[in-house]
Amino acid sequence: MTEMKEFPLLDPKEGIPILYPHVPSNGAKYIAEVLSSRWIGQGPKVDEFEEKFKESIIENGYxxxxxxxxxxxxxxxILAGISEGSEIICPVFTCTATNIPILYEKGIPIFTDISKSSLNIDLDQIENLITSRTLALCVVDYGGLPNNYVRLREICDRHRLKLIIDCAHAVDTYRNGHHVTHFADYVVYSFQAIKTITTGDGGMLIVKNKSDYEKGKRLRWFGIDRAEKQKGIWKNDVSEIGYKYQMTDIAAALGIAALEESTEIFNKRRKLYQLYQNFLEEFEEGLLEKPERGTDFTPWLVTINTKGRRLDLMKHLREKNIESAQIHYRNDRYSIFRNYAKGAFPNMDRIEDDYLVLPFHTKLTSLDVRRICDEVKKVLRKDRL
Ligand SMILES: Cc1ncc(COP(=O)(O)O)c(C=O)c1O
Known part of the structure; x- marks a missing residue:
């Protein structure tokens, strides 16, 4: 087996962590340059990162x-038009970050079960959940696996709903040859420490029209038009409630360095994922991020179905110095969502105690993946003996 060695390797003494930040080779240099410049908060590097992200990652949008x-x-x-009582159809299985902002605005999350074949939302259920108060559909590409964007767009058009795609796990996702930004009204990215592209912490919102773009930029900074303020032509009034959400130049510098090596990052992740697929092929359901025809993606997580052996497997892996975890939990179990946890989620019930996330990051080698899979097989094969 040829070793993939594009990135510096982990100290073996640390064992195999489940996730690990990818710090790009020019990251420290670009941050140092920012630190010796006038702008360390939001400045020209944020504009440059936005421009480069637009050029190298998305298909269309601002x-x-x-x-x-x-x-x-x-x-x-907010840009989709949420107000008190607006219903947002959203996944029951995701990071709470997908659904908590609905509560900020007194909206109502309408949880939807996962599909039988992946941990993404079950598209067959969406139309049963639409009411006169439904404003938008928000889906997550869990683990990086693209949803069926064509079908989602068609449902949203037919019911006049906004389509929000939470691509926190998925920087590089295509369906029928089109990038996710071709289909959605809003696409959201996360650049949290362990995401495919990181800025330490950070995010990107993609919008499709100029008025959302202008408003989005105002709302990320107190409701003030920053460009007008810097030019001295701002009217000294704030008429929209804005937030302190802007990115800093320090973070943007790291993002720019990451974009420079995004092809290598994506390739390495794709190759490692393929190895996981090969090594775990013998297990009926194997990896849970299963690509459908017409999709193309860079995975962010490797999730397996342990078929009732999760705790045994976690314990065994821990003894072998290999981390594993659930990462996300079904949201209807959390107290903050108790009032919204209506309906049945049979597919979620079925997998709730069985799914497990294995190590996946750019520090892994192909030998690491083989070692992890060998240990996984030792436990999961016991079932069959
Ligand atoms: C599906 C999903 N959506 C949203 C977020 C929030 O991203 P951030 O941590 O950058 O706020 C996360 C974070 O992990 C996530 O997994």
Whole structure:
């Protein structure tokens, strides 16, 4: 087996962490340059990062860089027109960050079960959940796996709903040859420490029209038009409630360095994922991020179905110095969502005690993946003996 060695390797003494930040080779240099410049908060590097993200990652739309994916989601809900009582159809299985901003605005999350074949939302259920109060549909590309954007767009058009895609896990996702930004009204990215592209913490909101773009930029900074203020032509009034959500130049510098090596990052992740697929092929359901025809993506997580052996497997891996975890939990179990946890989620019930996330990051080698899979097989194969 040939070793993939594009990035510096982990100290073996640390064992195998589940996630690990990818610090790009020019990261420290670009941050040092920012630190010796006039702008360390929001300045020209934020504009440059937005421009480069637009050029190298998305297909269409305007880019608004913010301080987290959660902030980007909050802005997306506001721009979509959320108000008290607005219903947002959203996944029951995701990071709470997808759904908490709905509560900020007194909206109502309408949880939807996962599909039978992946941990993404079950598209067959969406139309049963639409009411006269439904404003938008927000879906997550769990683990990086693209949803069926074509079908989602068609449902949203037919019911006049906004389509928000939470791509916190998925920087590089295509369906039928088109990037996710071709289909959605709003796309949200997260650049949290362990995401595919990181700025330490940060996010990006993609919007499709100029008025959302202008408003989004005002809302990320107190409701003030920053460009007008800097030119001295701002009218000294604030008429919209804005937030302190802007990205800093320090963070943007790291993002720019990451974009420079995004192809290598994506390739390495894709190759490692392929190895996981090969090594775990013998297990019926194997990896849970299963690509459908017409999709192309860079994975962010590797999630397996342990078929009732999760705790045994976690314990065994821990003994072998290999981390594993659930990462996300179904949201209807959290107290903050108790009032909204209506309906049945049979597919979620079925996998709730079984899914497990294995190590996946650019510090892994192919030998690491083989070692992890060998240990996984030792436990999961026991079932069959
Ligand atoms: C699906 C999903 N959405 C949103 C977020 C929020 O991103 P951030 O941590 O940048 O606020 C996360 C974070 O992990 C996530 O996993």
């Amino acid at each position: 880019t608004i860089a913010v301080n987290s994916g959660t902030s980007a989601l909050h802005l997306a809900y």
